[in-house]
Amino acid sequence: DTAVSQTPKYLVTQMGNDKSIKCEQNLGHDTMYWYKQDSKKFLKIMFSYNNKELIINETVPNRFSPKSPDKAHLNLHINSLELGDSAVYFCASSPTGAYIQYFGAGTRLSVL
């Protein structure tokens, strides 16, 4: 069973659309994250979230919003998609108090 799974793996959409990426982890972890990896492969944290606290990287536009229906899921919703949003988005999770993060396989978003 995949520990951290993301859907869809590929997402192609038009500028201005709203889209969501789903993430689920079956590791029983308390904290989940979203990262953006640009074309130069640089990984940048977007959000850190557990059931008590949302930490937002201040450089993330407010068009991006994490939504967590329960502890095992953290979805990423993006409004009014822009060309610069094209990237690979990774979900990750970690246990409380531990710094090791486990990553999903990524969602490749292309905005046309």
Next chain:
Amino acid sequence: GQQLNQSPQSMFIQEGEDVSMNCTSSSIFNTWLWYKQDPGEGPVLLIALYKAGELTSNGRLTAQFGITRKDSFLNISASIPSDVGIYFCAGQLNNAGNMLTFGGGTRLMVKP
């Protein structure tokens, strides 16, 4: 934001050669992690380091947490074709909670 300087950016080596890469920062980190990313996949943890001066091995991989807590290196001995990928260092800052800061990655190519 905080940055980790990872070098080299890329390496092209012959199978069987040893490889060394490192990360440095002007900030002090509490934890250093080394990840490997295969094409089309998410980063996978290789080695975790928790104490200054710690030297840890995982098969042909060896990593060290610098004494100053501002740097770390990863060595790969006797490289093989499946070592190909992007290697990332990641650090956890004292006041950053569970958030990790990633280096820019080292792209390793191995010629059989």
